[in-house]
Amino acid sequence: MSVFIPVVPTAPSPRAEALSQRLAETIEQFRQQNPGLSGFEVRQATEIAVSRSGGSGTPPRALIALAAGVAVAGLALALASERGLAGFETWTIVTLIVALAAVLAVVVALKRR
Numbered sequence: 001m002s003v004f005i006p007v008v009p010t011a012p013s014p015r016a017e018a019l020s021q022r023l024a025e026t027i028e029q030f031r032q033q034n035p036g037l038s039g040f041e042v043r044q045a046t047e048i049a050v051s052r053s054g055g056s057g058t059p060p061r062a063l064i065a066l067a068a069g070v071a072v073a074g075l076a077l078a079l080a081s082e083r084g085l086a087g088f089e090t091w092t093i094v095t096l097i098v099a100l101a102a103v104l105a106v107v108v109a110l111k112r113r
Helices: 014-033 039-052 061-080 090-112
Strands: none
């Protein structure tokens, strides 16, 4: 028998509601002054504001890139070890590592745009 535990989202506090209203008004005023403002720029600005105010935002991109690099290096080490994937030729392993590094570089480059 499975048990279902409903998750009820909490309602925002009155202060959170007031702050969200103030932010929306500020964004609207800025849009009137800068008609070409995109939704992406608004998201970037709010992320920057949250990080500067000490809020918990998304982890820095450098940290994400470092974690991905460590993962690729770990995979490369595992594949290059004598116990990893016996029977594969060295050029196959090197090609796989280079392909993974290239994909990682493209993802990081796209994320920086």
